[in-house]
Amino acid sequence: MEIRARGARWSCRTLVAAASAALLGVLLAPAGAHGAARATPPAKVSKPTYSYADAIRESVWVDTGIDADADGRTDRVAVDVIRPREPAWQGRKIPVIMDASPYYSCCGRGNESQKKTYDADGAPAAFPLHYDNYFVPRGYAFVAVDLTGTNRSDGCIDVGGRSDIQSAKAVVDWLNGRARGYGSRGGTDRVRAGWTTGATGMIGKSYDGTIANGVAATGVEGLKTIVPISAISSWYDYYFAQGAPLYDSGPDWLSGYVESPEARARCQTVQQRLIDGAPRTGDLTRLWSERDYVRNADKVKASVFAVHGMQDLNVRTKHLGQWWDALADAGVERKIWLSQTGHVDPFDFRRTAWVSTLHRWFDHYLLGYDNGVDREPMADIERAPDQWSTDRVWPPRTTDTTTLRPGKGSAPGVGTLGRTPARPGSTETFTDDPRLGESDWAADIDRSTPAKSGFLTRPLSHDLRLSGSGTVTVTATPSTSSAHLSAVLVDLGPDTIRDYGATGEGITTLTERTCWGPSTTADSSCYRETTARTVDVGHTVFSRGWADLNTYASAGHGRPLTPGKPYTLTLELAASDHVVPAGHRLALIIGGTDQGLIDPPSTTPTLTVDLATTAARLPLVGGAEAFTRATTGSVPPHSSPRETPHNGVAEPRRTPPIPGDRT
Known part of the structure; x- marks a missing residue:
């Protein structure tokens, strides 16, 4: 539920009551055979009943099983976890929402470029975006994974390659008891994820959503759903269009941009492999084949809720189209939102509807609630700024x-x-x-x-x-x-x-904030509102x-x-x-x-x-x-046609080859 960040301060109890009232309205069924109105029970919904302030915040280092930096030790990825304390007391296990990203320290996440922060003891204090604030009180854990070679992880960034995908897949394996986790980066103190059901949903925009696509394409057990937002499906198609170069640089530039200073010092060999394997001729090499997730769409077991801006000139909708068609051929359960924006998160162009839909999506696929989200129209499409239509199937059967x-x-x-x-x-x-x-x-x-x-x-x-x-x-x-x-x-x-060609790519960020769950002094749930920027x-x-x-x-x-x-x-x-x-x-x-x-x-x-x-x-x-x-x-x-002015959209411009948020 949206809470305006002004006026009187809201108590935690008031927030719970308001959210519950908004989400648990009773639907009236049509009159029965004898004309008597019968109340239909409301769809089951997870409610904000757990304390966010008292949630467990911990870091775990998961062994990926590979040694990308060739230092003689298998790489470990840093996994920051926040989960409600009460289910463990009650003997209940909970599902996981996970965002694996290379941007947690170098560039930030979301419209406000949030980064992870830690307290004096090194424990996670602030998790970017609203997923923790909103979902942890509702009985979910949120897990933020640093890809190898970034922030507090070992190894080298691999720009969509084996090391990147294994960074996140290993965490899904750990959540399901198949991989080893440790309480410190180089220690031997084992940590097990006994608190989770193992049911995992991956979400993320751009590079983060790309990793979700790649992990799903491994067919890993326990990954129940993915929500890729403006995500890449084949890295060759990010840098080239049928041989025509889209940028004047390659994946080595992106690797150098996001990797940690420690990784930069030890990953020259990996960098050189990226250079050698991605010639600017546009030739389709083995490096690109290994980073093509479409070819393994038949392995996907997770449901997919895809979101993309139809005017995204960073991660172009070719990525969406070929991924969507391959998933359809494989019979994967799917849902899609298509907006008029460029490279923009739905939290910043359709916030209230997005949080509500995402809530029901995760409740269904991670908690198993029969709330009807899987029977709703497959597609939501923005026809004009803030005007949406739906389709039962997309593309329509006709x-x-x-x-x-x-x-x-x-x-x-x-x-x-x-x-x-x-x-x-x-x-x-x-x-x-x-x-x-x-x-x-x-x-x-x-x-x-x-x-x-x-x-x-x-x-x-x-x-x-x-x-x-x-x-x-x-x-x-x-x-x-x-x-x-x-x-x-x-x-x-x-x-x-x-106005997808302007700064903001179709949105204007306002000063007013709305809040999406409880906050702490270190981690606010309140985000600046946006409005459609039109032309x-x-x-x-x-x-x-x-x-x-x-x-x-x-x-x-x-x-x-x-x-x-x-x-x-x-x-x-x-x-x-x-x-x-x-x-x-x-x-x-x-x-x-x-x-x-x-x-x-x-x-x-x-x-x-x-x-x-x-x-x-x-x-x-x-x-x-x-x-x-x-x-x-x-x-x-x-x-009838009439005289119209020159197109008011700003000239399309080359965006930096960074498939993430604008910072």
Whole structure:
């Protein structure tokens, strides 16, 4: 429950009463056969009955079983635990919520960059985020794990590799009696987790959520659920888009950024392995294969509650789409929230609903309560700032991959988009200009410009919804030996959206605070509120895909192009869920370097696109029939196109290669 941090101070008893009243309202059932109203018992819910102030706070070092730094001793990871004292007195065992992170000392967690703190005796005093304050009084333990090579752990950071994943998996094993824990970093005093049921739920944003994905992909017993927020599913796809580099650095930079000073002194060999195994050519090496969790999605036994910003340009929604589809194929229980934000935690864009939903999710999967959360709609999708819709299944069952074809228009570079293939020999030509990107292309969609080719539908007569992941197959003839391609989908029409390109990536942080559980002098449960940061736009880019044309023959290896020779390559579009309203137009833009989002090739090519063999395969709700319906008939008068200003979203900018919170 949310408690405003102003006015009279609340006693612990008052907080318990208020939270219980809010969460335990009785639902009335429909009248029975004889018309008598019957009360339906409220869904079972964990209540804040335990003392947060008196909770046990302890540190344990868990043996990972590997020696990443090659010092002759297996590495131990620091595990900071907070758990209610009373269940142990009562002989009751409790479940665990766990966040494994490399950021607890270097960078901080959450919108306010919180770090772990310790008292004079070295015992944990402050745990970042609200998970401890809110859930410990409700009968959960919260466990904060320092990945190897960070904060108080041994070993070396491995940027999603074996050491990283084993850091957290070993803790799940320890919680289930399968690994050894110790009361000190180098001591022999064994510590057992006899206080827990072993049922563990992992949660975390970005790097932390990535670790949850990776641990789930091991199939470890005892991991009951994961809640990955803006998480990576394949590290290759974090640094490259089908061979096109997304950043001018690799995993060695990230490793050096988050590792502890002690690790920096002993982990040069691991650093060199990261450099050698991740060449800037974009070749798919063994290092990347080992950091691809999608390939092991069939091992996942945990349920998955995934959250992602559809405008996340740090951990792009390609990660979500390929992970989600693989989990679906494996029959994994799933739930999803998709927001209009960038790289933002749901606690900071939908706080009250998020805490309530997360509470019921953990109650169901960790405590076994039949509260109906598993029978609720699978998907919550933000349609406009703070306006949400739901879907029973995502993507909806009526979604069908539909082929759309670019065609010649009345002016060069301004073509059509429909169902009819272009005539053989139809082409469009553009020259890569690394100074321009998707915002520039979309703003000039109706004009002949040399750096892009755009293809548009007529104004739609009915709404058209795209849901899921699509592809664009392009046949292009380059003038040079190297070339990059971009494909973007654009909703052409006026709208008010979250300003994902600005600082905050769609939110503004306020000064007022709300509290989410009890606090101590060292650990406050009160966090600054946020509000949607919005902007009026004339168009919205809602899905993107990039590739190095040099990978035309092999997704894992580039080779020089022969100027004047045509090559065919399929670009994978990032997952999205977007409704193009009646009166707007759907556009496909094909260009070269998407400025600020991918690096340019080594040359400046001119590319000629063969329209007859180029096609977009898009996930349309209602399929081809929905597209035909939307592109025929009269446009409703209230939604007719009108003059609109240039897109108000700030230019997409290269974010540092740090898949964590902005600090």
